[in-house]
Amino acid sequence: MSVRTRDLKQATSLEPPDPKLLQVQLQGAISTTVNQGPLEIASTFLSDKEAVAKSHHLQKLCHCFREFSLRCGEALEKNKHLIGEDQREYQREMERNFITFKEKLSFMLPEKRAFGVRPRRKSRETSLLQKISRGSGFLDGESKAQ
16 A cells, blocks of 8 residues: 555656656546455455554554545646546546545544544545535636646
8 A cells, every 4th residue: 555655646746747647546546446456455454443453553554545545635636737628527537436435445444533634623635525525626617737
């Protein structure tokens, strides 16, 4: 998971951006046909919450999934600025897949720290997920970045 997270981070931070690399990384991370990989890992290792609470290694894996999810959100955000009209539906589909991925993953991560959300503070990732859920900021009324 850390390698996938690192690859997403690198693809997101490239200057100048490489839209094809970014989309390949996103597709491998959250595409419906591929996301069984990360979700299967989570399901296999994180379904027993008592074991997660007792294991340092499983807690590290939870942290990896939180970071992975954050990087997916950042990559989606960047991708929306790089796409043309012909890829808007593809972007919407990736956003829907991301929401589904986050929903399924949220049931496997410890509640009090799921996705790095603290009870009184709104995390950057939570803001991204809310934007995607509402549809605001993602494709609606925005043009391709210059």
